[in-house]
Amino acid sequence: MEKFSKISGVAAPLPLVNIDTDMIIPKQFLKTIKRSGLGVNLFDEMRYDRQGNEIADFVLNKPAYRQAQILVAGDNFGCGSSREHAPWALADFGIKAIISTSFADIFYNNCFKNGMLPIVLPQEAVDVLMKDAEKGSNARIEVDLESQTVTSSDGQSFKFEVDAFKKHCLLNGLDDIGLTMEKAKSIDAFEAKAAMERPWA
Amino acid sequence: MSPKTLYDKIWDAHVAHESEDGTCLLYIDRHLVHEYPVSDVRQGIVHIVGPEQGWTLPGMTVVCGDSHTATHGAFGSLAHGIGTSEVEHVLATQTLIQKKSKNMKVEITGKLRPGVTAKDITLSVIGATGTAGGTGYVIEYCGEAIRDLSMEGRMTVCNMAIEGGARAGLIAPDEKTFEYVKGRPHAPKGAAWEAALSYWQTLYTDEGAHFDKVITIKGEDIAPVVTWGTSPEDVLPITATVPAPESFKGGKVEAAQRSLDYMGLTAGQKLTDIEIDTVFIGSCTNGRIEDLRAAAEILKGKKIKVKRAMVVPGSGLVRAQAEEEGLAQIFIDAGFEWRLAGCSMCLAMNPDQLSEGERCASTSNRNFEGRQGYKGRTHLVSPAMAAAAAITGHLTDVREMM
Numbered sequence: 001m002e003k004f005s006k007i008s009g010v011a012a013p014l015p016l017v018n019i020d021t022d023m024i025i026p027k028q029f030l031k032t033i034k035r036s037g038l039g040v041n042l043f044d045e046m047r048y049d050r051q052g053n054e055i056a057d058f059v060l061n062k063p064a065y066r067q068a069q070i071l072v073a074g075d076n077f078g079c080g081s082s083r084e085h086a087p088w089a090l091a092d093f094g095i096k097a098i099i100s101t102s103f104a105d106i107f108y109n110n111c112f113k114n115g116m117l118p119i120v121l122p123q124e125a126v127d128v129l130m131k132d133a134e135k136g137s138n139a140r141i142e143v144d145l146e147s148q149t150v151t152s153s154d155g156q157s158f159k160f161e162v163d164a165f166k167k168h169c170l171l172n173g174l175d176d177i178g179l180t181m182e183k184a185k186s187i188d189a190f191e192a193k194a195a196m197e198r199p200w201a
Numbered sequence: 202m203s204p205k206t207l208y209d210k211i212w213d214a215h216v217a218h219e220s221e222d223g224t225c226l227l228y229i230d231r232h233l234v235h236e237y238p239v240s241d242v243r244q245g246i247v248h249i250v251g252p253e254q255g256w257t258l259p260g261m262t263v264v265c266g267d268s269h270t271a272t273h274g275a276f277g278s279l280a281h282g283i284g285t286s287e288v289e290h291v292l293a294t295q296t297l298i299q300k301k302s303k304n305m306k307v308e309i310t311g312k313l314r315p316g317v318t319a320k321d322i323t324l325s326v327i328g329a330t331g332t333a334g335g336t337g338y339v340i341e342y343c344g345e346a347i348r349d350l351s352m353e354g355r356m357t358v359c360n361m362a363i364e365g366g367a368r369a370g371l372i373a374p375d376e377k378t379f380e381y382v383k384g385r386p387h388a389p390k391g392a393a394w395e396a397a398l399s400y401w402q403t404l405y406t407d408e409g410a411h412f413d414k415v416i417t418i419k420g421e422d423i424a425p426v427v428t429w430g431t432s433p434e435d436v437l438p439i440t441a442t443v444p445a446p447e448s449f450k451g452g453k454v455e456a457a458q459r460s461l462d463y464m465g466l467t468a469g470q471k472l473t474d475i476e477i478d479t480v481f482i483g484s485c486t487n488g489r490i491e492d493l494r495a496a497a498e499i500l501k502g503k504k505i506k507v508k509r510a511m512v513v514p515g516s517g518l519v520r521a522q523a524e525e526e527g528l529a530q531i532f533i534d535a536g537f538e539w540r541l542a543g544c545s546m547c548l549a550m551n552p553d554q555l556s557e558g559e560r561c562a563s564t565s566n567r568n569f570e571g572r573q574g575y576k577g578r579t580h581l582v583s584p585a586m587a588a589a590a591a592i593t594g595h596l597t598d599v600r601e602m603m
Contacts, residue, residue, distance in 0.1 A: 084284035112288035200389035
């Protein structure tokens with residue numbers, strides 16, 4: 001997995017609550033299990049008309065946001081299904097961090113498995129960053145995972161919380177399975193004990 | 202020992218490794234990946250087939266690469282929907298990296314009124330707490346109205362814990378649970394059954410156990426409900442009117458306006474005046490035998506007024522049983538399509554899709570934009586309410602037809 005430490009980039013504003021995984025990547029793109037190539041279909045039904053032409057006023061179609069690396073969105077981003085295609089599509093587009101007041105749980109976890117950082121901030125902070133994002137390509141927002149801060153283009157800094165283990169994995173680009181395998185002895189011991197105690201399972 | 206919740210007990214019994222920061226490796230008993238051939242009568246939606254075949258047992262940890270894995274919580278098993286990377290992790294290590302969630306109790310007291318079903322309970326809870334209300338929590342559903350539900354009804358309730366934002370939903374196993382599980386193909390037998398049963402009987406929340414959040418709803422206050430918008434939290438009793446966006450707070454004002462535009466509705470319009478084109482009965486939420494019975498009960502001897510109506514049983518076995526009970530004939534006589542088992546129009550990954558502007562009363566679980574087809578309009582309802590709408594051609598209070 002790619003390491004994540006610090007990014008400075010354009011943030012696209014998506015001031016909608018409850019952006020769901022069907023919006024992020026509609027069902028017709030779920031037939032692949034490849035992690036790459038889905039960026040072009042990110043937000044497909046909001047981004048293109050039925051003929052496949054871009055809808056000009058959708059944020060990611062605007063010239064200022066075509067290279068966006070950050071999304072600023074409303075409450076409960078990523079609700080809905082467990083499809084990992086949602087973070088895959090975002091990552092493939094080039095999004096590295098998403099800022100919201102809250103995320104749906106499965107989506108939140110899925111982000112970290114794909115080198116992406118979901119950032120939870122209070123409403124006031126999200127409001128400031130949303131305004132900042134609306135300024136377009138002249139406003140670069142900085143995300144620093146090491147110091148757990150987001151800084152707006154005019155220098156306002158917001159501290160965010162992130163689980164220490166998830167942070168460690170992201171900073172070092174560590175693979176979960178590799179780390180868990182180091183604890184194989186504990187798992188084997190547990191399994192042997194469970195086989196005695198709950199043989200029916 | 203301090204009192205524990207049901208979630209605490211199952212969690213504690215599955216921690217294979219705990220790091221200093223509280224990150225755990227949770228041992229996974231069941232990873233639902235089994236496939237039956239399409240021609241096999243046991244084929245169907247995993248969340249219906251798993252319990253049917255006895256793969257799902259109380260006290261287990263269950264995972265599956267689908268968010269509605271929450272369904273299996275109805276058996277008092279801790280069931281998580283997971284993404285592809287986590288699927289890989291479970292396949293490689295038989296564990297899931299997790300931190301413990303908080304405990305939330307949702308209590309439904311007393312009795313339900315006639316015409317009110319498990320679907321109305323679970324939608325009403327989401328209506329009350331919001332789609333992010335359960336974020337960070339595992340919900341335990343309890344109370345008399347939950348105890349009174351059949352296993353099918355309990356599965357409907359837990360199924361939509363995910364729409365409420367929760368990591369999982371749970372219901373403590375009881376005699377009904379054990380009765381349902383007993384004799385299933387993959388349930389323990391003989392001495393193993395006795396051993397399992399005595400363990401399962403310890404799976405309940407201890408008196409005085411701590412919950413971080415408690416929601417209590419009176420069963421008698423729950424009405425047959427319907428969703429008006431594009432989020433499962435947009436829930437109202439069928440007797441209500443379409444809300445005005447200004448009646449909401451914060452970002453929900455714009456979201457509600459967007460929903461009304463998408464749904465083609467006007468604030469103040471009576472929900473019962475909303476005309477329906479299509480009715481879909483099925484899905485992992487409401488594709489079980491009890492659901493088909495409830496719909497057939499309303500449809501018996503009647504004809505549909507909607508353009509299109511379909512029943513898609515959740516499994517081949519549900520389908521066979523419904524044929525045996527004569528339900529299939531009731532649906533067919535009423536004008537429904539009687540389909541083979543699957544997910545169909547809930548996910549709309551196959552050609553069962555709504556067209557632009559087509560309005561559907563659906564027993565599925567998500568009314569998101571485009572969920573059932575590009576620009577399709579979904580109203581989530583119970584199977585009985587779906588049947589009522591099929592007969593009248595508009596959203597209808599099923600209590601008037603009983």
